[in-house]
Amino acid sequence: MKIIVIGSGGREHALAWQFAQSAQVKQIFCIPGNAGTATIEKCRNVALNQDDFEGILRFAQVQGVQLTVVGPEAPLADGVVDFFQAGEMPIFGPTKQGAQIEASKSWAKDLMVEAGIPTAASEVFTDPIAAREYVQAQGVPIVIKADGLASGKGVTVATTFAEANQAIDEALGGKFGDAGETLLIEECLQGQEASVLAITDGKTIRALLPAQDHKRIGVGDTGPNTGGMGAYAPAPIVTPEIQRKIQTQVLEPAIAALQKRKIDYCGCLYAGLMITPAGEPKVIEFNCRFGDPETQVILPLLETPLADLMLACIEKRLEQMPAIEWKDGAAVCVVLASGGYPGKYETGKPITGIGKAKEHGAIVFHAGTKLKTSTLVTAGGRVLGVTAIGESIQAAIDNAYVSLAYINFEGATYRHDIGHRAIAN
Known part of the structure; x- marks a missing residue:
């Protein structure tokens, strides 16, 4: 099987890494990829822009690609899936219509209210x-x-x-x-946040392991929001009972509401949730793609081949698939960022120590990196995601931070408390 992964961040590196574990996957093309995807044996970076839909489609057709997966939200919101469907090429992700669930928070809020999905009260302003x-x-x-x-x-x-x-x-x-x-202003929900990513063929929807992201830049969840400073899975705040509520009160009603609007939603539906002190899940937001850095902790625990699940969604046979299988234990990802992020930061800083971190057992996912005359350097705000697996969340945390200590670049910053809520629980 040949697969295209569209995107260049840590999430896309994790997707390509997971696909590479499968014997049936022979070749992965990352468009445009990063310095990390370039190191995967089965993977090849392709110098196309992620918004060059015509060029990507033509490449997929010439190469005989059986599956294209879209990582970032922007190409989905701009209609890359519609473009591929018109070219009769298989692609995993929602159409432009479906991607509105992330591209417009007011549109998503209307959908939630219409479906009776628990969420915060809000108003829209210009x-x-x-x-x-x-x-x-x-x-x-x-x-x-x-x-x-x-x-x-x-x-x-x-x-x-x-x-x-x-x-x-x-x-x-x-x-x-x-x-x-346009602004959406809403009540501030109280509780703990959790991320539940699910895959769907537009009829059946199956949740993946619950995760918890750390959006704030500072220790103790302080400072401005970022794209995510770390994550862990499974998140103990999402108990089996709460997971059932998420399935029946959030995921299934969302798919039903999309169907009612005649939107055939195939892809990942990511529910950003607040778990209230009473144990009730309320939706903060929906996203139309895999989360970053949640993907970097969910996929290392996945036993079922991801390509099989995605093809089942595209072919409308997810209901017939056996239960998704998972490895025992937990995974933790700590993000190394450039100094100054999420504000102004410098790039081009040489990175060392990744090999030693891998020797210790970590999976190092590249986000903002590039090769400059054979030297690995920083090329973004979030630079690397250091993921480790352990028998427990605490063991995974320990493994991640020991591995992370080997990696260095000028100005490197990271949170020292990833997973603190799980330990407190």
């Missing part, structure tokens, strides 16, 4: 004065969200009126471009 008046009436804490795609940085949990007003003014003032022209 006028800063009206938005500030609403915040004043509702009180703080309150959540300010850019309606469109903002690379995981368009959400502010405001704990003061000044912070809320600043977030409103920045978003509507153009900080996030078109993504911030």
